[in-house]
Amino acid sequence: MANVRIFYGSTTGNTGEVAALIAESLGDTVEYVRDISCASVEDVSGAEALILGVSTWDDGQLQQDWENFLPKLDEIDLQGKPVALFGLGNSYGFSEQFCDAMGILYRKIVQRCGRVVGFWPNEGYSFKASDALVNGHFCGLALDQDNDRAKTPDRVRRWVDQIRGDMAV
Numbered sequence: 001m002a003n004v005r006i007f008y009g010s011t012t013g014n015t016g017e018v019a020a021l022i023a024e025s026l027g028d029t030v031e032y033v034r035d036i037s038c039a040s041v042e043d044v045s046g047a048e049a050l051i052l053g054v055s056t057w058d059d060g061q062l063q064q065d066w067e068n069f070l071p072k073l074d075e076i077d078l079q080g081k082p083v084a085l086f087g088l089g090n091s092y093g094f095s096e097q098f099c100d101a102m103g104i105l106y107r108k109i110v111q112r113c114g115r116v117v118g119f120w121p122n123e124g125y126s127f128k129a130s131d132a133l134v135n136g137h138f139c140g141l142a143l144d145q146d147n148d149r150a151k152t153p154d155r156v157r158r159w160v161d162q163i164r165g166d167m168a169v
């Protein structure tokens, strides 16, 4: 498996917490975990493989630090680079915009020709609509720390097992 850098944006700490959990589960293949608000273009472009975590805010919008970083992705060539996404949201409180930000990030990564891995089934979630759905699957690991925190460790473990193979270069 390629050396992985994990970047996340987090307003109240939930996505950062999950980023640490994913890093722990992946072990030595993780080069580092970094808040996107402290990351440079070179940090992102220099990775062999990327895991990007984002929470959704303001009725379907990107978390603020990702909002700030998004234009910088246009300077980065992601051609063929494996990219896995995870997103945090609230499937009850924001049932019509569940994890929409992960979908926004997904479309940008595809535009930059990244190779997105880690699609995830939407069974076992309670929500009405999500921009993170692509052909009936979430475009990455969707998590709800506000309502379904207890499900997170198992979901992370299974998703990490899945992306391990997909991220091999």
Ligand SMILES: Cc1cc2nc3c(=O)[nH]c(=O)nc-3n(C[C@H](O)[C@H](O)[C@H](O)COP(=O)(O)O)c2cc1C
Pocket: 009, 010, 011, 012, 013, 014, 015, 016, 055, 056, 057, 058, 059, 060, 061, 063, 088, 089, 090, 091, 094, 097, 098, 099, 100, 145, 146
């Ligand atoms: C004002 C506000 C707006 C939110 N908007 C959404 C939303 O549109 N969709 C969603 O799925 N979750 C939404 N959430 C839930 C957050 O994404 C969720 O609490 C997440 O765990 C926050 O992660 P963070 O602390 O890493 O930023 C919102 C939460 C708040 C407080």
